[in-house]
Amino acid sequence: MSEFDLINQFFKDSTLKRDDILLGIGDDCAILSPPPGKSLAVSTDTLISGVHFPKSTRAEDIGYKSLAVNLSDLAAMGAEPAWVSLAISLPDTDEVWLKDFMRGFNELSQKYNVALIGGDTTQGPLSITINITGFISEKLALKRSNANVGDAIFVTGTIGDAFIGLKAALDNNLKTGLSSRQLNYCLQRLNRPQPQIKAGQLLRAFNSAAIDISDGLYVDLKHICKASGVGACLALENVPLSTELLAFYNGKPDWQTIINAGDDYELCFTCPQHQVTEMTQVMKTHQIEATCIGKMVEKPGVECWNKTECLVVKSAGYNHFL
Amino acid sequence: MSEFDLINQFFKDSTLKRDDILLGIGDDCAILSPPPGKSLAVSTDTLISGVHFPKSTRAEDIGYKSLAVNLSDLAAMGAEPAWVSLAISLPDTDEVWLKDFMRGFNELSQKYNVALIGGDTTQGPLSITINITGFISEKLALKRSNANVGDAIFVTGTIGDAFIGLKAALDNNLKTGLSSRQLNYCLQRLNRPQPQIKAGQLLRAFNSAAIDISDGLYVDLKHICKASGVGACLALENVPLSTELLAFYNGKPDWQTIINAGDDYELCFTCPQHQVTEMTQVMKTHQIEATCIGKMVEKPGVECWNKTECLVVKSAGYNHFL
Known part of the structure; x- marks a missing residue:
């Protein structure tokens, strides 16, 4: 099967339609009509097999996660998902793999009404690069x-x-002490992250900074600090942990690891004190769990306090080049 | 050096500024302000080392060509270049390589006023995926x-x-019979293709279909035929050849190879007969060589005539999966 047939078969017909796509997959460019008065939020993420996901990951999960991590960037800006381009490198043509990949991809694209507008398929080591575009009013963006x-x-x-x-x-063969149900929950959290699109959109009503936790709470919060020219003070005992994680650590969470663990794709965000009550109420109404874990301070950097003890953070988040 | 430092050092400051970029590299998303009343033309291309360019290719040429092939897609639509996202996989951090890569990239980005708005750097086999956006009035697009x-x-x-x-x-050690100047010309044509942005924009005034020749004249023209529901008849003796190519073939061009050779990034386009005189004049005024090589016909497919002889085309363009 030629590359062109591949593109046609798997991508052209597999995606939902949107009225703002004047010309979709199949020409030199897609032609898109942006909504008047809105700005565009654009992000790109690459996932490489063996680097961003274990080589054993199922095609369906790779398809899902590739889109999820990109949607998560829109969530962190408060944007409304619209269009996505998919560049995929494959060692060889594998129809079953591609079908499975697109099933996972489409599960999310349908949920968030994001349409595939183009891309590229090439032969090479398994790698996926997605470029996603959403709509946002610049003044409301969660910078x-x-x-x-x-x-x-x-x-x-x-x-x-x-x-x-x-x-x-x-x-x-990892000895986790977890039940298979508990283990499955953690695997779902790895393979099927939920982009916090709704939470991001709700936060537009508040004067919030936000970031999605891809590299680890500590280093991602540091980005907010740096961009805002302030610091952060975290109360680790307030950081929300699942019963599964607590079971894994026998009730004694390893904070050094937890705050440097990436791939959660939750949102970390700030909220002015006078808006906290209203914001919390809004989140509750939409059944979104949002937990206060600290406050912004003058002193640069991120200080992590475990009750009265200050944690000396050793690592600095997941780094692709380490 | 961490990934984040890399991004900052090489990408953030290396690109030109545009007024329509409200927020550039450094947040979860870039925020962009599209021009009122225009549509967006969007394309994605991946270049993999050893597949799309020889492993021996210089970093500067890779940077140039990565952007050139994407600009070429905008050219084939008649669009005005605006924004570009760059996803790059590198086996390891190499400052010299990155600087060289960006020098080639920026040579073109400055020429066409296209700004880098974001991207991703990851560890992996050398691969570059670019997503490019241009502006176009949909009715004038060279579909x-x-x-x-x-x-x-x-x-x-x-x-x-x-x-x-x-x-x-x-x-x-290839015996080409070419002088080093002639050989250098061909290497430049490989490594430094000129995206035909101006030609594409001029063609908006005419009722033209266009495609850029990336996979080979034969197969690329076939795409126009298929999309338009018509056929094409080529007069091979009219296909413009360089003196270098004629020297390589000792004056006897191997048509089978030539029409299936990709990577030229010239434009192949159609023009209604009643607009040919005017179009030719416009091209001449702008010093763009445009040669008539055939005409569209009813019979589907692409027929290639070498004077009175019909060429049976064996191959069907460059295919990444062959």
Whole structure:
């Protein structure tokens, strides 16, 4: 099967339609009609087999996760998902693999009404690069530079679960002490992250800075600090942890690992103190868990306090070149 | 050096500024302001070392060519270049390599006023994926489906030179019979293709279909035929060839190879007969070589005539999976 047939068969017909796509897959360019008065939020993420996901990861999960991590960048800006380009390198043509990949991809693309507008298929080591575009009013964007001294720091969901999933995925014989149901939960957290699109959109009503936790809470929060010219003080005992993670650590969470574990794709965001009550109420109404874990301070950097003890953070998040 | 430092050092400051970039590299997303009343033309291309360029290719040439092939897609639509995202996989961090890569990249980005708005750097086999956005009025776009029976078929520049450059690049001991100046010309055609942005923009004034020749004249023209529901009849003796290519073939061009040779990034386009005189004049005024090589016909497919002899085309363009 030629590359062109591949493109036609798997990509052209597999995606939902949107009225703002004037010309879709199949020409030199897609032609798109952006909504009047809105700005575009654009992000790119690459996932490489053996680097960003274990080589044993199922095609369906790779398809899902590739889109999820890109949607997560839109979530961290508060944007509304619209269009996506997919560049995929494959060692060889494999129809079954591609079908499975697109099933996972489409599960999310349908949920968030994001349409595939083009891409490229090439022969090479398995690698996926996605470019995603969403709509946003620039003034409402959850820029990293929006944080101010005194703002409360929040995080959605729980932290560290994907890391346990990763350890389990890389080592079948890992002694986790977890039940298979608990282990499965952690693997789902690794392979099927939920982009916090709704949370990001709700935060547009508040003066929030936000980032998605891809490299680890510590280093991602540091990005907010740097961009805003402030610091952060974390109360580790308030960081939300799942019962599965607590079971894995026998009730004694390894904070050094947890705050440097990436791949959770929860949102870390700030909120001015006078908006906290309203914001919390809005999140509750939409059944989104959001937990206060600290506050922004003047002193640069991120200080992590475990009750009265200050944690000396050794690592600095996941680094692709380490 | 961490990935983040890399991004900052090489990408953030290396690119030109545009007023329509409200937020550039350094947040979860870039925020862009599209021009009112225009549509967006978007394309993605991946270049993999050893597949799309010889492993021996210089970093500067890779940087140049990565952007050139993407600009070429905008050219084939008649669009005005604006923004570009760059995803790059590198086996390891190499400052010299990255600087060289960006020098080649920036040479073109400055020429066409296209700004780097984001991207991703990851560890992996050398691979570059670029997503490019340009502006276009949808009604003026040079869609592949615009061709009609009777239209003249044109091509810019000359065809087949990049293929000779590729042969020479892959085999240092290749007996070409070319002078070093001639060989250098072919290598330049391989490594430094000129995206036909101006030609594409000029063609918006005419009822043209266009495609850039990336996979080979034969197969690329076939795409126009298929999209337009018509066929094409080529007069091979009219296909423009360089003196270098003619020297390589000792004056007897190997058509089978030439029409299936890719990587030229010239434009192949159609023009209604009643617009040919005006179009030719416009091209001449802008010093763009455009040669008539055939016409669109009713019979589907691409027929290639060498004077009175019909060529049975064996191959069907460059295929990444062959």
